[in-house]
Structures are given as C-alpha cells and as structure tokens.
Amino acid sequence: MSRNGWFGVLAVSVLLFVVAGVSLVGATGDDDIGSLDVSAATASVEQTEAEPGDVPDEGSAREESEARAGAAPTVPAIARRPASLETVQAEAAAQAVPVGLRVPSVDLDAPLDQVGVRDDGLMEIPDDGDRAGWYRYGPTPGDDEGSAVLAGHVDTQEGLGAMAALMDVGMDAEVEVEMDDGTVHRYRVVGRQTIEKDELPVTELFDRSGPARLTLVTCGGPWRYEASSYRDNVVVVAVPIDER
Amino acid sequence: MRSIAWGAAASLALVATAGPAMADDHESQVSVLHGVPGLTVDVWVNGEAFLPGFEPGTLTDPQALPAGSYDIEVYEAGADPESTDPAISAEGLEVPGGANLTLAAHLDADGAPMLSAFVNDVSTLDAGQTRLTVRHAAAAPAVDVLAGGSPVIEGLENPDEQVLELDAGSVEAAVAAAGTTEPVIGPATLDLPEGTNTIVYAWGSLEDENLDLAVQTIDGLHGEPEGVPSGEGGLVGSGAQTWMWILALTGAAGAVVATRRLSQDAA
Structure with missing residues (x-):
C-alpha cells in the first residue's frame, strides 16, 4: 500500500444536498404563497454548504505534525485531540438561545421557550398561546445551516395564539429572532404553505443540515372535533437576510 | 522506559458487525484511542507510519479505512522500526465494511496492555434521546456506573461495554467498584446531547491511582419529532x-x- 493509501479513502464525501424547506407534497392550502422548495433560498446560501467538519483540523494537524522535527513528515496527519471529559465537554460552549420572535408586518411578537419532544414523539409546544417554542435540539437561529424550528399554538382554550398571525404573513415579510445576548437575526419569508399533518415532511422540516433557514409552524385547516385537532399545519419558511 | 508486554494478538477482541445504517459497505470509520497510561507511542499500520507521537488520553478523529485485514504495530515513540521489536503487534485485524469502530489500546483488568476494537452504535435515535456507551478499559475489577448515586450499570468488566438510551440531558455520573457506591472515578457531570452517542471509557489503573475517563462523541444520530401539535x-x-x-x-x-x-x- 502506498504511503498515502490510507487517506485515499478520505475521498471527498458527496454531500447529499437536501433542498431546504418543505416539499409540496400534501399541500392543501388554496392561499399558499411562494414556493417552498426554496430553490431561491438554496442558491443564495449555497456557499455556506461546505462542511468543514468533514475534514476537521487537517490543516492544523498537519502543521503540528510537521512541527515535530523528523517525525515522518510525509505521513498525512490524523487529527487527534485530548479525550478528557473536561476537554470534550468544554467544546459544547454555551451558545446564545432565541428568546423572542417578531414579524412586524403582522404584529406577531412572541416570547420563545426552549422546547423538546413530548412522550408521544411530537414536538413540545408551550401551553401559553402567547408564546412560541424553539426546538432546542435542532439548529439555532443564526446557525450557518439547517432549519431552526419555532412553533406555537394557533389558539388555546384562552383564545387565539400569537402564531395565528402566521396565517396572514406575506412574501418577503421580515422576521426577527432576538437572542438572549441581544443579537437579532433577520430573515425574509420565502413561502407559506398549509400541509396536512399526516403529510408533514418532518425530515425536511427538522433538517439539521442544508441551507440556513427559519421554519415557523402552527396549526390550520379545518378543526377536527373527533381528534380535537386541526387537520393541517401552517408552515412558513424564511431565509437569512444577509447582514453584511 | 517502561517495559510493556503487549499481549495484543491474543487479546485482540474484534466483534464487528456491519452497521445497517452505513451507506458504504467497502469501508469503515475507525477512531483510535490511546488508553495506556505513561507511554507515548508511534502506531504503524501495514508497515506504514500511521500515528506518530500518540499520547495517552488522546483520541483521533474517525478515519475511513477500506474493509480488509490490517497489521498493527506499536512502538515507543521515536523507536526505529527497522531495529526495534514492536511493543505490540496485532496481525490480521479484520476491519469490516460499513461499521464505525474505535480501536483502543488500554490495560486489561490485570494491568497488561491490550487492544480492543469496539463497534460504536451509530443507529438513529428517537428525537430527544441520547445514547450513553460505557466501556471498561481500566486495570480494575468489575465496576458499577452510578447516575445520581444510583447504579445504572452493574458489574461491568474489562473489556466489556454497556449501552443505554436515555432522555438527552446531564447526569451526575460516577464509577464505583461493583456492588459499592464509593466512587473511584467522579462523580462528574456528563452532558449527554440529543442525537449523540457519548462513549465513556474508564481507563488507567486502580492500583496506580490514575483511573480517568476518556470521552468520545459521535453526533448526527438524531431523529425528528413526528409532528407539530400546535x-x-x-x-x-x-x-x-x-x-x-x-x-x-x-x-x-x-x-x-x-x-x-x-x-x-x-x-
């Protein structure tokens, strides 16, 4: 085997480019706006698609290797790191979390909770219809890739929820997500769709890779008394507004 | 120089089975962990320098290795392979295709260096879940793993592992001799992120009082919620x-x- 043979297999991994947003499958809304294949969004953020994590630290590791005088300089360096608990877990540095969602054009202003998954496998939603929830296991608003998901009740026993305003959101509406460090991430709506819950493309909706986008979800469509549930989800997809 | 008699060939335990979730059957992802205290080594694979100056307590990033048979030789760092016998030589390590492995140099229960090839569980988790893998790679008798003071793994022996699936979060974890609750390692806070296999190795030597934890994480194993009831x-x-x-x-x-x-x- 050649000296470099070990790394010939480190071939460039082909990124399965998952198109952002939700597919059109199952769309039911007559008043949907935009196209949620978000191809425009894909194009605009494609440059963020490089996955530096695929070849982590190769450069720095190589420098490190070459710095060790005489230590087989032609050997491609394999990145290595201390495996102590402190080192490994320190990498999970505290990241800012979203605390507020605003869509000024429809007077939507909802504080955000960090939410996870219910016992039945569905996304957890804040009980308070005035609030919305950020799916804390997925991407964070402001991340370079993936779909950050914010969802809230369209209504509760107490009345309409803040997210009911999503029904009226128009194309290009500006969306602001405020973080707990005061940062505000701005997005632009590229589509709104009503999708039957049975058809909700959760893989795309909760996708942690692909172009950066913000996905806002609430309920809609006919109320189904027998299930005490709406038939549909209303999904709004927004893409980052370049702040540079 | 510390004299070590690596009984590698005899104790090399590879029980790899191909993971069904892996797309490529022709290669495996292989990480290497150095869990033998006190000796920096050069690792050679199939006659090629592979890991020069590999220090105890360090872990490599995963490398894609073609399925096949591998000969592994470990020398004290800087030794000349032409004129030195390897401290360890494991011949014919069979790497399967489509698996995720960690090759660990560590001590056996009695303190003799050995190699183990562990198969990492990279199957997809349910949304909100995390996976904790605990491996006994230390010169120590059987241990219990305590979470919040209560045993969650009992009687784990070198070089075995146990795998748990839990709600993502943090646990206060400690390692104690089997049947006891007095920690020999920890307690320490373990963050167990969602969608991640956190692999914790107990390594070192009880007798030499250098027991420690090494941690490897494999992320991207997450599932997604099944719906949004909003x-x-x-x-x-x-x-x-x-x-x-x-x-x-x-x-x-x-x-x-x-x-x-x-x-x-x-x-």
Missing part, C-alpha cells in the same frame, strides 16, 4: 366546530366548553 382550540378552523366556539364565547353553550375541555389535550 392548535388546541378550534378557534380558527373552517370546520363545523367554529360556530360552537362563538356560542361558547357568548355564554350560550357552557356545556360545549366543558366538553371541549375534556378533550383538549389531544391537540
């Missing part, structure tokens, strides 16, 4: 129930409200 009132629906709400809100149908409340948790 309405519970029926207020905005276009169905037949909307009129009931209008009645209810005007006080004319209190009974309807009561009915609705009984069923509200299903949304």
Whole structure:
C-alpha cells in the first residue's frame, strides 16, 4: 500500500444536498404563497454548504505534525485531540438561545421557550398561546445551516395564539429572532404553505443540515372535533437576510 | 522506559458487525484511542507510519479505512522500526465494511496492555434521546456506573461495554467498584446531547491511582419529532366546530366548553 493509501479513502464525501424547506407534497392550502422548495433560498446560501467538519483540523494537524522535527513528515496527519471529559465537554460552549420572535408586518411578537419532544414523539409546544417554542435540539437561529424550528399554538382554550398571525404573513415579510445576548437575526419569508399533518415532511422540516433557514409552524385547516385537532399545519419558511 | 508486554494478538477482541445504517459497505470509520497510561507511542499500520507521537488520553478523529485485514504495530515513540521489536503487534485485524469502530489500546483488568476494537452504535435515535456507551478499559475489577448515586450499570468488566438510551440531558455520573457506591472515578457531570452517542471509557489503573475517563462523541444520530401539535382550540378552523366556539364565547353553550375541555389535550 502506498504511503498515502490510507487517506485515499478520505475521498471527498458527496454531500447529499437536501433542498431546504418543505416539499409540496400534501399541500392543501388554496392561499399558499411562494414556493417552498426554496430553490431561491438554496442558491443564495449555497456557499455556506461546505462542511468543514468533514475534514476537521487537517490543516492544523498537519502543521503540528510537521512541527515535530523528523517525525515522518510525509505521513498525512490524523487529527487527534485530548479525550478528557473536561476537554470534550468544554467544546459544547454555551451558545446564545432565541428568546423572542417578531414579524412586524403582522404584529406577531412572541416570547420563545426552549422546547423538546413530548412522550408521544411530537414536538413540545408551550401551553401559553402567547408564546412560541424553539426546538432546542435542532439548529439555532443564526446557525450557518439547517432549519431552526419555532412553533406555537394557533389558539388555546384562552383564545387565539400569537402564531395565528402566521396565517396572514406575506412574501418577503421580515422576521426577527432576538437572542438572549441581544443579537437579532433577520430573515425574509420565502413561502407559506398549509400541509396536512399526516403529510408533514418532518425530515425536511427538522433538517439539521442544508441551507440556513427559519421554519415557523402552527396549526390550520379545518378543526377536527373527533381528534380535537386541526387537520393541517401552517408552515412558513424564511431565509437569512444577509447582514453584511 | 517502561517495559510493556503487549499481549495484543491474543487479546485482540474484534466483534464487528456491519452497521445497517452505513451507506458504504467497502469501508469503515475507525477512531483510535490511546488508553495506556505513561507511554507515548508511534502506531504503524501495514508497515506504514500511521500515528506518530500518540499520547495517552488522546483520541483521533474517525478515519475511513477500506474493509480488509490490517497489521498493527506499536512502538515507543521515536523507536526505529527497522531495529526495534514492536511493543505490540496485532496481525490480521479484520476491519469490516460499513461499521464505525474505535480501536483502543488500554490495560486489561490485570494491568497488561491490550487492544480492543469496539463497534460504536451509530443507529438513529428517537428525537430527544441520547445514547450513553460505557466501556471498561481500566486495570480494575468489575465496576458499577452510578447516575445520581444510583447504579445504572452493574458489574461491568474489562473489556466489556454497556449501552443505554436515555432522555438527552446531564447526569451526575460516577464509577464505583461493583456492588459499592464509593466512587473511584467522579462523580462528574456528563452532558449527554440529543442525537449523540457519548462513549465513556474508564481507563488507567486502580492500583496506580490514575483511573480517568476518556470521552468520545459521535453526533448526527438524531431523529425528528413526528409532528407539530400546535392548535388546541378550534378557534380558527373552517370546520363545523367554529360556530360552537362563538356560542361558547357568548355564554350560550357552557356545556360545549366543558366538553371541549375534556378533550383538549389531544391537540
């Protein structure tokens, strides 16, 4: 085997480019706006698609290797790191979390909770219809890739929820997500769709890779008394507004 | 120089089975962990320098290795392979295709260096779940793993592992001799991120009082929620129930409200 043979297999991994947003499958809304294949969004953020994590630290590791005088300089360096608990877990540095969602054009202003998954496998939603929830296991608003998901009740026993305003959101509406460090991430709506819950493309909706986008979800469509549930989800997809 | 008699060939335990989730059957992802205290080594694979100056307590990033048979030789760092016998030589390590492995140099229960090839579970988790893998790679008798003071793994022996799936979060973990609760390692806070296999190795030597934890994480194993139940009132629906709400809100149908409340948790 050649000296470099070990790394010939480190071939460039082909990124399965998952198109952002939700597919059109199952769309039911007559008043949907935009196209949620978000191809425009894909194009605009494609440059963020490089996955530096695929070849982590190769450069720095190589420098490190070459710095060790005489230590087989032609050997491609394999990145290595201390495996102590402190080192490994320190990498999970505290990241800012979203605390507020605003869509000024429809007077939507909802504080955000960090939410996870219910016992039945569905996304957890804040009980308070005035609030919305950020799916804390997925991407964070402001991340370079993936779909950050914010969802809230369209209504509760107490009345309409803040997210009911999503029904009226128009194309290009500006969306602001405020973080707990005061940062505000701005997005632009590229589509709104009503999708039957049975058809909700959760893989795309909760996708942690692909172009950066913000996905806002609430309920809609006919109320189904027998299930005490709406038939549909209303999904709004927004893409980052370049702040540079 | 510390004299070590690596009994590698004899104790090399590879029980790899190809993971069904892996797309490529022709290669495996292989990480290497150095869990033998006190000796920096050069690792050679199939006659090629592979890991020069590999220090105890360090872990490599995963490398894609073609399926096949591998000869592994480990020398004290800087030794000349032409004139030195390897401290360890494991011949014919069979790497399968489509697996995720960690090759660990560590001490056996009696303190002799050995190699183990562990198969890492990279199957997809349910949304919100995390995986904790605990491997006994230390010169120590059987241990229990305690979480919040209570045993969650009992009687784990070198070089075995146990795998748990839990709600993502943090646990206060400690390692104690089997059947006891007095920690020999920890307690320490273990962050167990969602969608991640956190692999914890107990390594070092009880007798030499250098027991420690090494941690490897494999992320990207997450599932997604099955849906978004984001309405519970029926207020905005276009169905037949909307009129009931209008009645209810005007006080004319209190009974309807009561009915609705009984069923509200299903949304």
